Amino acid sequence: MFPSTLPVHRRPAASDIPALRWGIVGPGWIADHFANALRHHTQQRLVAVSSRSKAKAEAFARKWEIPHACEGIDALLSRDEVDVVYIATPHNHHYPDGLRALGAGKHVLIEKPLALNALQAAALQQEACRQNRLCVEAMWCDFTPKYDVIRQLLEDGVLGDLHTLIADHGEFFTPDHRIFNADLAGGPMLDLGSYLLGFSGLVGGAPDSIVATGQPATDRVNGQISMLLTHPQGMHSVLNTTLFSNTPGRAVIAGRDATLVLDGQFYAPGNFRLTSSDNQHTLHWQEPANRYTQLCHEIEHIAWCIGRGLTDSPVRSLATSIATLTAMDEVRRQIGVVFNEEQTATIQ
Template sequence: MLPSSLPTPRLRDPDSVPVLRWGIVGPGWIAERFVKSLRENTRQQIVAVASRSRERAADFARTWSIPGAFGDVQEMLALDRLDAVYVATPHNHHYPDALKVIEAGKHVLIEKPLALNAREAADLGERARARNLLCMEAMWCDFLPKYDVLSQLLADGALGDVHSLIADHGEHFTIDHRIFNPDLAGGPMLDLGSYLVGLSVKVAGKPKKVIAIGQPAPGGRVNGQTSMLFEHGNGMHAVLNTTLFSNTPCAATIAGRDATLVLPGPFYNPGPFTLTASDGSRTLTFEDPKNRYDQLYHEAIHFAWCVGEGLRESPIRPLQATLDTLSTMDEVRRQIGVRFNEERD
């Protein structure tokens, strides 16, 4: 039954969580936005940055007034004044870089996807638990106010029995972009597809049946387009498409017996959504400023809260949610014949 109003986002005050001393591994595009968001919205401290290039680390440190810059991750991890590390390297470096962080005894927040596949992700989780450390995937959309309201609506059964999820995520990239590089685990699945599969798992759990078809990008070095049909245990069907060939609406629709929820594109970004009763009698609208990556700080605040509470699993993004997403993507890739270089060894 449609509620009289939408739930209020359950936001944690950034000043109420412990101030962690953060290191950054991988001073790239997303790391810049992560640091900017933390600086503008939190008291979290960025104390060091590491890159395979000392010069690049130094440039990043100068730009963001970070006191420590290192050309080797191990040098940074030797710092005593370091509580947590944000890993923002290319996808196929997440696992080895996170291993170093865990072995150094630091909590680790890893850009999505946590690893290339479910096997690597499970290993990171086991190693972190053995050392009593928090290892969390930075699936940033899960921590947004918009997604919290969505979670509350699903938990309350506001949509009734959910039968259909339809979503797409397509972007145009120039051929020199890293997403076309097989040496960096290129193709759309780990980048764009993570959001699609993650949403489907969030709404209805791990699918019990997966059907996928793929199409290679020009030159055949990476996958260029994948379409997926999932059947979930609750009977929901998810129809998903991701492509590197062109821009698509990047919208999502979650249709239930009692109401339909529509997230305009990009569905995983901050922004509005509508919830409309199936008989058309009422529509509720969630408003949120479209400030995109300015809201990255929500994941860091939740991470710091987990550390302060002594939690080694995030209640918002537990390891099992990551494993369910990655194992589903593993099956998609198996069906379309995509294996990353590291998986061939």
């Protein structure tokens, strides 16, 4: 039955979110937005930042009024006052940095993707378990109100049997961007593709089968990928990601009873509409495209989990992150993308 209103976003009570002391590793582009969201949209505290360069750490610390500027991750991890570490380094540093932070007894929020591949992600999961610490992939969209409402619509079966998910995520990058750098695990898969495979998994579950085709950007970096996934209940996902061009970034979830259309960028705050299959009823979700301020939801979720003594997030579990990376591994196997760190048989 088509609902009369959209579900209400579920959010923990402010009293259940302890004010924790955060350290940031990798003060780059996303870390700047993260610091802004944390400072201005949560009750959390920034107490330390680390960079490979002391001067860069100091500049970031000055900007965001952070008391401790550290040269190198180990200097940050040795500080007792850091409760939880946000890792915002390039993809191929997530695994070693995350392992180090957990080994130092810190809770950790690791930028997406959690690691380069499922094997590394499973090793992070083991270490988090051994240290009894929370480890979560910063798949920030999963924690936003929009995704929570969509998750409830799916749980309530409002769309009926799901048949098709169509989504794209293409962005134009200049050649100097890290995404073209083979030594930083470049290419769209781990970056833009995280949102596509994360969303298709959230809607349809881990895929049963994948067919992928790729196009190189350079001799060592992939430039675009198109993917066709089948999911356990029969849904197909048709996905494209490219770093050559801007694409609309829309997503469509088509069910037997209703269709949900998300404006681009589908994973970021913005509008969607839900229309019944007979076109008689439509519900609208409307919100400002305040993309980076909504990083506050993942930040508060982490503090809430730690406050409750959880070692895994009920919203973005490590099993979900591993399932996403398993799908990415299969895509890369089919298009022949192997990262530097994977050139040997063991985890690097």
